[in-house]
């Protein structure tokens with residue numbers, strides 16, 4: 112016997128129940144340590160470069176939004192999306208904390224939804 116996720120910790124996609132990461136991301140942002148944003152920024156800089164001016168990034172499954180935040184802080188543009196509404200809310204919350212930069216858009220959608228992806 113195994114535990115099913117409670118209703119508020121899961122949602123349905125294509126008739127299949129998925130775990131909701133978003134409620135965890137919301138709690139994570141409640142106590143976000145400053146070193147977490149610095150560490151992610153350093154990681155993204157090592158991965159994509161320290162100056163992302165002119166680069167446009169799509170953050171698929173943005174979760175808490177730290178990768179997207181790092182891209183904008185390094186000068187890039189980013190479109191974040193996530194299938195979990197609470198993850199979308201968490202990403203939007205981090206965007207607001209960052210001053211709601213116009214170079215950072217946040218949407219709700221799934222990478223498996225071909226009509227959503229076609230509309231990006």
Ligand SMILES: C[S@@+](CC[C@H](N)C(=O)[O-])C[C@H]1O[C@@H](n2cnc3c(N)ncnc32)[C@H](O)[C@@H]1O
Pocket residue numbers: 132133171172173174175176177178192193194195198220221222223
């Ligand atoms: C492990 S978390 C990663 C979050 C963040 N990108 C990071 O690196 O910390 C995976 C995220 O992908 C999202 N996700 C899962 N399936 C997805 C799909 N089909 N389309 C968009 N997002 C999805 C989940 O809701 C969750 O927020």
